[in-house]
Amino acid sequence: MNPTTALAFALLALLLAGPVPALLSRATWPYRAPRAALVLWQAIALAAVLSAFSSGLAIASELLVPGPDGRPTTAPTAEIDALGLPLWIAYVVVLTLTLLIGAKLVFSIASVGVRTRRRRARHRMLVDLLDQRDPQRGRNSNLRVLSAAEPIAYCLPGLRQRVVLSEGTLASLQREEVTAILMHERSHLRARHDLVLEAFTAVNEAFPRVVRSKSALGCVQLLVEMLADDSAVKVTGPTPLARALVACSGSSAPVGAMAAGGPHTLTRIKRLGGEGNDLQLAAAAYLTSVAILVVPTIAVAVPWLVELSRLFRG
Numbered sequence: 001m002n003p004t005t006a007l008a009f010a011l012l013a014l015l016l017a018g019p020v021p022a023l024l025s026r027a028t029w030p031y032r033a034p035r036a037a038l039v040l041w042q043a044i045a046l047a048a049v050l051s052a053f054s055s056g057l058a059i060a061s062e063l064l065v066p067g068p069d070g071r072p073t074t075a076p077t078a079e080i081d082a083l084g085l086p087l088w089i090a091y092v093v094v095l096t097l098t099l100l101i102g103a104k105l106v107f108s109i110a111s112v113g114v115r116t117r118r119r120r121a122r123h124r125m126l127v128d129l130l131d132q133r134d135p136q137r138g139r140n141s142n143l144r145v146l147s148a149a150e151p152i153a154y155c156l157p158g159l160r161q162r163v164v165l166s167e168g169t170l171a172s173l174q175r176e177e178v179t180a181i182l183m184h185e186r187s188h189l190r191a192r193h194d195l196v197l198e199a200f201t202a203v204n205e206a207f208p209r210v211v212r213s214k215s216a217l218g219c220v221q222l223l224v225e226m227l228a229d230d231s232a233v234k235v236t237g238p239t240p241l242a243r244a245l246v247a248c249s250g251s252s253a254p255v256g257a258m259a260a261g262g263p264h265t266l267t268r269i270k271r272l273g274g275e276g277n278d279l280q281l282a283a284a285a286y287l288t289s290v291a292i293l294v295v296p297t298i299a300v301a302v303p304w305l306v307e308l309s310r311l312f313r314g
Contacts, residue, residue, distance in 0.1 A: 005054075006055045006062070009051045009052070010094065012048075013054075016044050021041075021044060021219075022215060031267075031271050031274075032275060032281055033278055033281040034226040035227060035282065036283075037285055038223045038224065038227070039286060039289045040289045040292075041223070042199075043289035045199070045203045047292045047296050048207070049105065049203065049206075052101050052102075053102060056097075059098070062091055101208075104205070108202040108203075109202040113198060116255075119255055123256070124156050124158075124160060132145045142163055143164075145164075145165050145166065146164060149168040150168050151168045151169040151173070151250075152164065152168065152251040153165050153166075153244075153251060154251070154253035154259040155186070155189055155257060156256070157193070157195075163185045169181070169247070174240070174243075177241075177243050178244070180240040181245075183236065184232040184260055185260060187231035191224075191227065197221060204216060221262075225258075226268060226271065229268055229271075233272065241272060242273070244260070245260060245268060246265075248261040249261040249262075249265040
């Protein structure tokens with residue numbers, strides 16, 4: 001690798017962490033291909049992380065020049081004369097930032113996972129205690145009903161999953177509408193959409209605020225809701241789900257849960273009455289995802305596999 005490679009990867013990481021997500025968040029085509037759009041978002045996030053690490057690794061190869069056997073032939077400070085002090089300082093700063101991002105990413109993944117699971121465990125205990133259903137009727141089910149007049153519907157993902165409704169939801173919705181909302185929430189649980197959101201939350205926290213996109217996490221949250229909507233529509237059709245979403249639009253959910261309503265309810269209802277998913281858009285998004293992810297991966301893997309092979313041979 002060389003300084004040009006390091007600069008290219010750094011610019012790519014910055015683009016994928018900020019401008020590209022900002023541009024994609026304003027697009028409406030993902031509404032017609034939510035699954036493919038979600039894959040594209042995941043590819044962009046992963047490619048941004050890979051590109052940041054690649055830039056740091058390329059810089060490291062300039063500070064620790066590898067010899068024929070793959071081992072460094074110089075100490076980092078020994079390259080000051082060869083590179084010049086300003087360029088050497090710039091390299092050290094970039095490498096330090098890369099290491100910090102990597103460390104913060106690991107910390108974010110661990111902290112988000114632990115924090116979220118603790119909250120879910122506490123809330124799961126509460127809804128189990130407050131469940132208003134007859135214990136003799138389907139106690140083995142993961143459904144819990146709360147004594148509240150407000151229509152509420154959300155799910156608690158994890159190994160011990162819960163779907164939570166309120167008595168107000170059951171009283172205000174017809175049978176098909178209740179079925180639609182249950183299918184929506186159980187789709188979240190079955191597909192483990194919570195893991196996707198956790199990963200994006202961790203990546204969002206890992207990158208510095210000045211370069212990360214503020215809208216990426218919100219767009220991914222909307223897409224997973226659309227995927228759950230599509231699963232419910234296959235069972236009940238769009239009309240019962242739309243009515244259920246209107247009824248539950250003002251409901252809230254604890255942190256870590258996934259609510260049927262929310263700030264994007266109107267957008268989702270409009271989508272239910274519009275055109276269906278577009279296979280051509282989906283195919284284009286999948287191909288773009290492959291290109292975004294494969295190019296930096298190959299660019300990183302091939303040179304470093306060569307260096308590793310030289311190191312082990314030496």
